[in-house]
Amino acid sequence: xxxxxxxxxxxxxxxxxPGPTPVAQRVYEAMGKPIVGHLDPFFFQIxxxxxxxxxxxxxxENPFTMVLSGTGSAxxxxxxxxxxHADTKVxxxxxxxxxxxxxxxxxxxxxxxxxxxxxxxxxxxxAEIREAILREKPTMVGYVTAETSTGVWQNGDALCQxxxxxxxxxxxxxxxxxxxxxINVDKTGIDIAFSCSQKGLSCPPGLSxxxxxxxxxxxxxxxxESNRTWYLDFKLLDEYFGGQKxxxxxxxxxxxxxxxxxxxxxxxxxxxxxxxxxxxxxxELIAGLEGLGLKMxxxxxxRLWTLHTPxxxxxxxxxxxxxxxxxxxxxxxxxxxxxxAGKIWRIGLMGEGSKKExxxxxxxxxxxALSA
Amino acid sequence: xxxxxxxxxxxxxxxxxPGPTPVAQRVYEAMGKPIVGHLDPFFFQIxxxxxxxxxxxxxxENPFTMVLSGTGSAxxxxxxxxxxHADTKVxxxxxxxxxxxxxxxxxxxxxxxxxxxxxxxxxxxxAEIREAILREKPTMVGYVTAETSTGVWQNGDALCQxxxxxxxxxxxxxxxxxxxxxINVDKTGIDIAFSCSQKGLSCPPGLSxxxxxxxxxxxxxxxxESNRTWYLDFKLLDEYFGGQKxxxxxxxxxxxxxxxxxxxxxxxxxxxxxxxxxxxxxxELIAGLEGLGLKMxxxxxxRLWTLHTPxxxxxxxxxxxxxxxxxxxxxxxxxxxxxxAGKIWRIGLMGEGSKKExxxxxxxxxxxALSA
Numbered sequence: 001x002x003x004x005x006x007x008x009x010x011x012x013x014x015x016x017x018p019g020p021t022p023v024a025q026r027v028y029e030a031m032g033k034p035i036v037g038h039l040d041p042f043f044f045q046i047x048x049x050x051x052x053x054x055x056x057x058x059x060x061e062n063p064f065t066m067v068l069s070g071t072g073s074a075x076x077x078x079x080x081x082x083x084x085h086a087d088t089k090v091x092x093x094x095x096x097x098x099x100x101x102x103x104x105x106x107x108x109x110x111x112x113x114x115x116x117x118x119x120x121x122x123x124x125x126x127a128e129i130r131e132a133i134l135r136e137k138p139t140m141v142g143y144v145t146a147e148t149s150t151g152v153w154q155n156g157d158a159l160c161q162x163x164x165x166x167x168x169x170x171x172x173x174x175x176x177x178x179x180x181x182x183i184n185v186d187k188t189g190i191d192i193a194f195s196c197s198q199k200g201l202s203c204p205p206g207l208s209x210x211x212x213x214x215x216x217x218x219x220x221x222x223x224x225e226s227n228r229t230w231y232l233d234f235k236l237l238d239e240y241f242g243g244q245k246x247x248x249x250x251x252x253x254x255x256x257x258x259x260x261x262x263x264x265x266x267x268x269x270x271x272x273x274x275x276x277x278x279x280x281x282x283x284e285l286i287a288g289l290e291g292l293g294l295k296m297x298x299x300x301x302x303r304l305w306t307l308h309t310p311x312x313x314x315x316x317x318x319x320x321x322x323x324x325x326x327x328x329x330x331x332x333x334x335x336x337x338x339x340x341a342g343k344i345w346r347i348g349l350m351g352e353g354s355k356k357e358x359x360x361x362x363x364x365x366x367x368x369a370l371s372a
Numbered sequence: 373x374x375x376x377x378x379x380x381x382x383x384x385x386x387x388x389x390p391g392p393t394p395v396a397q398r399v400y401e402a403m404g405k406p407i408v409g410h411l412d413p414f415f416f417q418i419x420x421x422x423x424x425x426x427x428x429x430x431x432x433e434n435p436f437t438m439v440l441s442g443t444g445s446a447x448x449x450x451x452x453x454x455x456x457h458a459d460t461k462v463x464x465x466x467x468x469x470x471x472x473x474x475x476x477x478x479x480x481x482x483x484x485x486x487x488x489x490x491x492x493x494x495x496x497x498x499a500e501i502r503e504a505i506l507r508e509k510p511t512m513v514g515y516v517t518a519e520t521s522t523g524v525w526q527n528g529d530a531l532c533q534x535x536x537x538x539x540x541x542x543x544x545x546x547x548x549x550x551x552x553x554x555i556n557v558d559k560t561g562i563d564i565a566f567s568c569s570q571k572g573l574s575c576p577p578g579l580s581x582x583x584x585x586x587x588x589x590x591x592x593x594x595x596x597e598s599n600r601t602w603y604l605d606f607k608l609l610d611e612y613f614g615g616q617k618x619x620x621x622x623x624x625x626x627x628x629x630x631x632x633x634x635x636x637x638x639x640x641x642x643x644x645x646x647x648x649x650x651x652x653x654x655x656e657l658i659a660g661l662e663g664l665g666l667k668m669x670x671x672x673x674x675r676l677w678t679l680h681t682p683x684x685x686x687x688x689x690x691x692x693x694x695x696x697x698x699x700x701x702x703x704x705x706x707x708x709x710x711x712x713a714g715k716i717w718r719i720g721l722m723g724e725g726s727k728k729e730x731x732x733x734x735x736x737x738x739x740x741a742l743s744a
Contacts (some may be wrong), residue, residue, distance in 0.1 A: 005636040007398060008629055010405050011414055018623055020407055026379060031403035031626060034578050035392055037704055042383055069578070070442045073621035077603040108598045198622065201487050204407050204439070206578060206624030226480045228600050230473070231442065231449040245694065247709070249445035250391055250570065252578030254403060254629065257380055264377040310667070332409055337619070 013352065014211070016362060017334035018148045018176070018307055024202040026267065030257040031204075038251045039194075046260050047241055053263040055153045057178055058193060058269055060209045067259060068208040068232060070249050072175040072196030075208030076106055078232035079171045079192045082220060083140055083186055085228075086110040088122035091132060091142040091168075093154070095122045097338055098148035098173055106142070108227070110372075112137065120339050121150040123302045126158035133162040141168050145183060146176035151298050151309035153181070155364040169216050175199065178209065179266055180278045180306045202351035203262040206255045208330075213269065220278040278305040281354045285347070288363040289337065292370060296307075297344050297367030306354075307345055308347040309336070316370060318342050324369035329361050346366065385698075387725065388522045388734060390548070390679055390705035394638055394724040395630075401578075402629040410623045418632050425635040428643055429550055429572075430565060430583045437583040438613045439631060440604060441623050443456075444568030447580030448573040449477055450604035451543045453566045454592060455512055457600075461541075462512040463504060465526070467494045468519035469710055470545055478514070481600070493681070494523040494712050495674045498530035505534040513540050517555060518548035521710065523670050523681035523718065525553070526617050531562030533713040541588050547571065550581065551638055551681035552650045552678045552722055563588040569627065572678065574723035575634040578627045601689040607615065631725055634723075650677040653726045657719070660735040664742060680719040681708070688742060690714050696741035701733050 015021050036042045047066070056181065062324050068078055088111040092103040092242040106113045112339055116132045120122065124143075141163040143154055156172060163170045169191040172185050179200030185193050190213070197207035212220075212234065220234055227233045240248035266274055282305040286296065294310040296303065306332060312318055319337045322345070325331040336344040336345060347362065349355075377425055386391050408414045413430055419438070425436050440450055452474060456462055460483040465477040467490040478485045487506045490496065496515075505513060513535040528544060535542045541563040546555050549570030557565050562585070569579035583591075586607065592606055599605045603621065612620035654677040658668065666682040668675065685689055690707045694717070698701040708716040721730065 001639065005640055006404060007636075008402050008418070008632055010408055010629070011412075012406050013412070015407070015409060015659065017409065020409060023407055024625075028404045028406075030380050032379060032400045033383050034400075035387070035395055036382055036385050037387060037392060038577070040383075040385070042703070046380070069625060070446065071621050074442065074603050077601065081600070105602045108602055109598050110600075196622070203625040204624060205410070205622040227675070228453070228480050228482075229449065230477045231446050242630050249432055249443050250577040252570070252576060252624075253392060254395075254576040254630075255578055255624070255627070258626075260380055264379075268375065268377060312494060332412070367379060370581055 001225065005264050007079065010331060011333040014330050014361070016331050016348055016358060018346045020198045020205050020349050021350045022202065023204055024117045024262060024352045026265060027203050027258045027261045030112045030261040031254045033257055035253040038253065039247065041249070043253060043256070044245060046256055050260055050263055053267055054209050054211065057266060058185045059187065060211050062211045063215055064166050064238060065211040065235070066218055066237065067212055067256065069249060070208055071205050072194065072208050073212055074172060074232065075194030075263040076102060077229065078210060078234065079194045080105040080206070081109060081232055082227055082234045083171065083192060083216065084109045084167060085225065088112070088140050089114065089136065089138040090138050090142060091116060091138040092142040093124050093129065095124070095150065096144060097149035098147055098150065098175070099142070099144045102142040102171065102173065119259040121152060121297045123152055123154055131164045133166060137166045138168050140171065144173040146174065146177045146181065146304050146306065148307060150340065151304050151307045153304050154303050156188045156190060164189060168218060176304060176306050177206055179274065181304070182275055185194070197259050197262065198314055199350045201259065201262040202265060203258040206252060207259055258261065278349070280307070281349050281356065281359060285349060285359050285362065288359065289366065292363070292366055306348060306350045309344045311344055313341065321369040325365040326370065328368065329365045331361060331365055332342055338370070382511060384702060385704040386702050386730065387732060388720055389704055390718045390720050392570045393579050394718055395576055396634060396724045397577050398637060399630045399633045402633040403626045405629055407625040410625060411617065411619065413684070415618060415625060415628070418628055422632055422635060424610050425639055426583065428582050429638060430557045431555055431559065432583050433679055434583045434585055435608060436589055438609065440580040440582055440696065441621060441629065442580055443577050444566065444580050446604065447566030447582055448474060448545060448600065450582060450606070452477040452603040453481060453565045454599055455541060455543065455588065456481045457566060457597065459488065460484070461508065461510040462514060463488060464509040464514040465496050465501065465509050467496070467522065467525065468492050468516060468542045469521035470519055471514070472517045472541065472624045474499055474545065474585060475512040493524060493669045495524055495526055501531045502534045505540070506537060509538045510540050512543065514543040516545040516674050516691045518553065518678065519624065520544065520679060522712065523676050523679045525674050525676050528560045528562060536561060541591060548676060548678050553676070556648055557583055569631050569634065571722045573631065573634040574637060575630040578624060580588065604614045630698070650721070650726050652730065653721050654680070657721060657731050659733065660731065661738065664735070664738055678722045681716045683716055683718055684714065693741040696744065697737040700740065701737045703733060703737055
């Protein structure tokens with residue numbers, strides 16, 4: 001057994017992939033601050049600060065807006081497990097990995113799952129969505145606002161309208177959109193939305209902000225059989241974070257400090273200004289990549305402002321280009337996976353990472369790598 | 373919207389309750405270090421470092437020893453949901469809140485649950501355990517090594533032996549024992565053990581170290597129906613943290629940095645030396661509390677070295693005493709809850725918190741408060 005183990009010395013990576021993404025310095029500093037107990041008034045005050053800020057980034061007035069003690073994937077599982085069970089018929093619109101995972105989690109809950117599928121990277125038209133929902137008459141509908149595997153934005157207006165016409169609730173994955181693009185939970189009609197603490201919120205991964213409509217909470221309260229998931233049970237979590245402050249689990253205090261500061265930065269910037277920054281930087285990066293002769297997987301107006309997916313040009317090798325940017329510029333980004341493995345790159349400009357100087361570095365790096 | 377939101381300024385609490393517990397300075401520093409990606413070789417190296425250290429603190433050679441991206445409560449849910457389902461008969465030995473929760477999680481999975489109960493704070497004798505297991509012939513047995521609600525250590529030797537005689541696997545809650553008392557997973561015969569990153573490991577809450585025996589992994593591999601919990605599915609997690617490094621979720625990188633440093637501190641101290649420190653400080657605190665006329669809820673040899681539960685003397689008020697120690701010494705500890713609410717205090721000396729100077733402060737504080 002060594003008598004002295006060197007402290008961790010992580011390499012400096014410029015994280016411009018699909019996530020995790022750059023963390024704000026103020027957030028790092030917050031995680032070094034002394035923790036308090038999970039039932040301390042100071043901890044509950046942090047939550048009282050966080051909740052209205054989350055409502056602002058989500059675009060909602062939902063009272064049930066809070067933070068789960070798990071990553072974005074735990075948020076998806078919470079959304080599914082609280083509302084999808086053996087008696088549920090769920091329609092999932094799938095054109096990428098994360099929508100597929102909503103279907104897989106629903107299958108595990110014993111639900112009847114209708115997969116409406118398109119090739120990865122495509123979007124669903126209002127007519128296609130409406131037809132599927134009116135035909136299947138599900139009790140739940142799942143979709144992904146910002147598909148991290150493809151870079152696609154899926155509009156949810158027609159989806160939520162059709163779902164509510166047949167009495168279904170809507171689950172929306174907002175992992176790669178929250179804090180960077182307008183989600184407008186209330187205006188769109190989303191019932192259950194989940195996201196993560198990294199990406200648009202500029203914190204490390206580890207927490208999942210969620211919001212649930214009153215309509216969905218009513219259905220949850222009427223649910224007779226217990227949620228199989230105790231850890232992610234919204235009823236129990238409501239008793240902890242809500243008025244009763246009843247002990248549930250020991251929350252990850254330092255991560256909540258981080259999220260408080262990440263959201264404070266958004267409030268200071270202003271949510272509209274933040275959206276505008278992400279859009280402007282997105283357009284600048286796309287123009288630059290197209291200027292280098294790259295073509296995008298996703299057409300306008302379906303592109304995310306956060307995640308850019310150029311097609312790997314004929315004759316260029318995925319890993320060689322990525323290694324060139326990592327070795328020469330310290331930039332870490334990702335390739336595609338599943339059916340898009342070796343076919344696209346995934347370049348993220350999110351939160352703290354959405355900066356002019358990062359765009360300049362990326363374009364310089366790609367120019368060098370592509371001309372090699 | 374405020375143009376400038378003050379940075380968080382948490383109060384300094386000396387956390388000497390049941391948890392969360394004091395965090396080592398080296399751990400705080402680690403969380404301020406730059407994050408890398410969840411598929412970065414540096415991140416997998418951290419895991420390769422962590423895993424043998426966890427085997428040392430657990431006392432096991434289990435290959436499947438890893439870290440879940442959730443708190444200790446998520447660890448309990450993972451242990452239950454991977455092994456308890458509709459076809460399972462589970463016996464749970466309950467003399468406190470956390471054992472009760474194993475039963476509740478099992479009930480939610482649709483299992484047949486046999487609750488073997490005693491009043492909170494008592495222990496089960498070898499004969500009682502053996503009789504119940506041989507009578508019920510369950511497929512799973514659950515118990516708590518260190519009951520955080522009462523301060524009781526439950527020996528597991530006879531339990532594991534009887535369980536294996538009838539072909540059952542054993543789940544053991546090690547939340548308040550790991551890193552402070554010998555658990556001896558292999559020698560005892562525990563099949564699935566879970567814990568948390570705070571308490572004995574001196575990190576903030578947020579992660580759950582687990583270990584699973586080969587016997588249990590075989591049963592898991594033979595399980596036909598999918599685990600309902602995707603997020604905590606050991607088969608999928610094995611593909612991520614194991615040889616294949618297949619993407620599952622985005623791990624909370626900063627928390628893994630923290631755990632790396634918390635475990636490094638244990639390795640530097642030496643596990644036997646650490647156990648001895650906890651035992652010596654435990655004995656010193658008990659002697660001091662008894663010297664002040666306090667009686668303990670738990671008799672020897674069933675006392676935890678981590679959590680001390682003096683009975684609140686007649687005529688003394690729970691909250692008045694706690695407020696006195698908080699106001700005069702900054703010491704935050706807890707009262708009892710459930711059937712022990714208002715009847716005991718819960719005083720923790722764990723990991724970074726198990727120090728001579730904390731004992732001196734505690735005793736000074738209690739002397740002052742009790743004579744008031």
